[in-house]
Amino acid sequence: MTTLPELDPHIAQALERCFEAAESIEFRNFKVGVQGPKSWKTLPEHEVYEFKSGIKRNVGVALSVAWPERHVEFERPELLFVYDVPSGQVKTTIRPVFLYSRYQKLSRDLPQTPANWACDHCQRAGCEACGQSGLKYTRCLQDYLGELAQEAHLAEDIRLHGMGREDVDVRCLEGGRPFVLELRSPRRREVDLVALKEAIDAAYPDVATLAAPLRRVPRSTVARIKEFAADKHYRARVRAEAPLDPARVAALADLSGTIVEQRTPTRVSHRRSDKVRPRYIDQARPEPLEAEGLEFVIEIETESGTYIKELISGDGGRSDPSFSELLGVPCVCAELDVLAISASDQELLADDLRELEDL
Numbered sequence: 001m002t003t004l005p006e007l008d009p010h011i012a013q014a015l016e017r018c019f020e021a022a023e024s025i026e027f028r029n030f031k032v033g034v035q036g037p038k039s040w041k042t043l044p045e046h047e048v049y050e051f052k053s054g055i056k057r058n059v060g061v062a063l064s065v066a067w068p069e070r071h072v073e074f075e076r077p078e079l080l081f082v083y084d085v086p087s088g089q090v091k092t093t094i095r096p097v098f099l100y101s102r103y104q105k106l107s108r109d110l111p112q113t114p115a116n117w118a119c120d121h122c123q124r125a126g127c128e129a130c131g132q133s134g135l136k137y138t139r140c141l142q143d144y145l146g147e148l149a150q151e152a153h154l155a156e157d158i159r160l161h162g163m164g165r166e167d168v169d170v171r172c173l174e175g176g177r178p179f180v181l182e183l184r185s186p187r188r189r190e191v192d193l194v195a196l197k198e199a200i201d202a203a204y205p206d207v208a209t210l211a212a213p214l215r216r217v218p219r220s221t222v223a224r225i226k227e228f229a230a231d232k233h234y235r236a237r238v239r240a241e242a243p244l245d246p247a248r249v250a251a252l253a254d255l256s257g258t259i260v261e262q263r264t265p266t267r268v269s270h271r272r273s274d275k276v277r278p279r280y281i282d283q284a285r286p287e288p289l290e291a292e293g294l295e296f297v298i299e300i301e302t303e304s305g306t307y308i309k310e311l312i313s314g315d316g317g318r319s320d321p322s323f324s325e326l327l328g329v330p331c332v333c334a335e336l337d338v339l340a341i342s343a344s345d346q347e348l349l350a351d352d353l354r355e356l357e358d359l
């Protein structure tokens with residue numbers, strides 16, 4: 001027959017374990033939880049409730065007295081202690097820290113987040129070219145932007161949540177792309193963000209830099225930037241298979257203010273449903289044709305979700321119209337840069353910043 005143990009020894013044990021667990025963690029508020037064995041399911045519910053409450057209340061009060069600068073927080077504690085009755089151990093959960101900024105991606109050969117693509121040379125077997133990793137990319141933008149932040153916060157893990165992403169071979173310049181860096185299980189929360197930004201900018205100036213200050217934001221900012229549909233400003237280098245007619249290149253400016261219909265590109269059709277989407281081209285500004293008549297640069301301002309590489313190539317007729325069709329010569333996008341993403345920090349953070357005091 002299952003019975004509840006004596007309460008006082010568990011209070012003493014839980015308190016001691018909480019003190020130990022808290023030793024190397026920076027936090028301003030906390031909560032105490034209790035977990036009983038499965039066998040307690042057969043006991044009267046109110047008795048179990050009373051027992052657990054007894055531990056939570058007594059330990060919570062004792063910790064508050066011991067830590068006058070900290071308080072109990074029921075909703076979203078920075079540190080959650082869970083006392084496990086059968087083992088007498090305390091497990092901790094540390095609330096993540098979220099940092100907002102905008103990144104510049106200066107490399108044309110870098111994925112935004114970890115990519116599990118096989119090395120071109122060895123197909124995962126491991127070779128000299130890939131440092132025996134078997135992977136095409138062993139580093140990603142998340143590493144370059146996040147590693148110093150992870151170190152400063154003594155975090156266990158990081159996740160970069162971008163407001164969309166550019167392809168591996170696309171740069172993101174000027175104002176940069178909004179993102180939130182999630183620092184998981186951080187043992188430090190109070191970090192000098194000005195100094196951290198300077199350190200990140202100095203670490204890999206040719207790969208990744210920050211175009212905006214680092215700011216603490218609530219978790220809700222992640223969802224907010226994910227759902228925000230921003231207009232984009234691109235610069236593309238177009239390469240044609242045969243010499244182009246300069247007049248037809250100049251006439252691409254007529255795309256300004258028109259709609260292009262884009263069927264889901266073949267390269268992303270494995271993860272997006274196949275349908276035709278109308279996309280508004282606000283501005284198309286071609287520069288003069290370059291030597292030999294094979295290449296030119298064009299700036300394009302479009303609505304969120306426009307596929308620029310397909311707008312240029314036509315993607316086998318899936319983009320209508322396309323540069324290939326309008327110029328009468330098959331074309332590809334040789335280089336692409338994102339110059340601007342029309343979402344100001346103010347627009348993205350206005351609501352969230354009011355919550356900052358909760359952080």
Ligand SMILES: [Zn+2]
Nearest residue numbers: 119122127130
């Ligand atoms: Zn390899």
